[in-house]
Amino acid sequence: MRRVLLVGAGEVGAKHLSALAGADGLTVAGVADPCPRAALPPDTPVFASWRTALAALTPQLVVVAAPPGIALAAARDAAAAGATVLVEKPATLDPAALAPQAGDERVFVGFQPHFAPGLDGLLAHPPAIERAEVVLAVQRDPSYFRDWRRAYATAGGVLHQQAIHGLTLALRLLSGEVETVEAEVAHLRGLAESEDRVTADLTLTGGRTMHINAYIDHPGPPRHEVLLRLADGRHLAVRGRNLEAGLGETAAAPTHEQLRRRMYSAVLDAAQEPAHPCLFPLSALRRPLEVIDRVYRDARRVRATDAVAA
Template identity: 60%
Template sequence: MRRVLLIGSGEVGAKHAEALMRTDGLALVAVADPAPAVAPPAGVPLLERWADALSGFGPDVVVVATPPGVALDVARTAARGGATVLVEKPVTVDEAALAPSAEDARIFVAFQPHFAPGLPELLARRPAVRRAEVTLVCRRDRAYYRGWRTRYATAGGVLHQQAIHGLALALRLLPATAIASCTTDVHRVRQWAESEDRITATATFADGTVLTVDARVDSHEERRHEVTLHLDDGQRLRIRGRNLEAGLGDSLAAPGDLQLRQAMYRALPTGGTSSPAHPSVFPLSELRRTLEVIDRVYRTARTVSEAGTAA
């Protein structure tokens, strides 16, 4: 039985807590959060200081579900103590902060939608992809952007918060070459601090491969988060779902969030510094490319007003 400490008890932390409690082979021993938005499950102790929880419980696994301003420090401290660490996205909005550190060998990144049908096999064989299209359609109300999500500097924006599942998947499959050019339009219709309502971008890489993004968080259309891959052999693969969860399979048979989270936990390495044994789990160092691309997209952005003129 692996002892798990959950750090962070907000909206995302609560989802982890529920799934951890229902996963065989794992025991949620404590939750740490100085100001929990959601109470931990009955019988699970709540500690104010994550450092006290680490020293007091000596967990085998630590799940970090805190805002990006503190997540990386928490993860590296937990890894330094010998735990295997799973970090929630986006960990940090500063790709330079992911400069290699000795503790990083124990820190792993995983997105539960990447465990959808067909995706582990796709990541394992890495087909030659010449173009990837990431599409996100959802609606977030004003309450979502309260607190730490209000500003780009602390939350990262739509690409870090919502579209990162599809972006990280696409960028793991595209060749890791430099960005040759990038164009971006950002729409801020509702004017909620720095939060975008829509962002569209096209990034062309040095080898001619292309990544496009169309992420809308002020839409009344049916929710979906999809990735379309155009392969060198002419084949097109469409990864579908509200949040990729149908994968390459039948939408009607798509697994639920609980099943995907349980698969994610079970895939975590047990050897501390061992390499990921599952293709949908990747080391912290690989997240840097996703953050580099997102940063370039935002740095090339022009803001488009409601009337459609660039500012």
């Protein structure tokens, strides 16, 4: 039985606890969180510091479900202690913080929807793609933006926290450097520092393009999808509430627990060569973060006061 340390027992940590409870060969040996909010398994040791927990438990797998910034420090400390590490997105908001360090090869960023049906083959053998469209349409009310999510410095915006699953998948499939960006970021409801909508059109080298349409004030059914137009004229659609249907049927989509268990298995087997194609190494996170920064930097800002002034 392999010992797992969970760093961070809030909203995301609770989802990992649910998935870990049914994972074969894994046991939650402890939780590192000074103030856990998730319901913990009976008799689970709780540590205020991840460093203390690492020394006491010597876990084989560390799952980091802490806010950005904290997550990266915890992940690297765990890797330095010899553990294999799975860290929830986006780990950090600063691409420069991902300059390679010793031990980073043991850290993987967790994008559980990338383990959806068919995506392993798609990532292992990417087709020639001319255009990718990332669509996010969800409803987030003011109560969602509390604690660490209230400030851009600690949480990032819609692209970091909401649309990053689809963005990173699209960018892994779509090669080339960003040449031009036309984007608009709308702050209409006054939800702390976060925005309501981000739309962007990106041109990459070779004439490839990407369109982003991310709404968190959407009144209809939630969806997060990546639509691909291939060079041979075909179209592929990665569908679901959060990509979880992959290339398969929406009605047959795996649960988030099942996707996370697939991810745990892949991370624990990461020492094998080649690594699972759906794994996202820490170093590969830098490119999507740089693209997100470019979108926010070049975007036109629209606020509710602009409409009033007009």
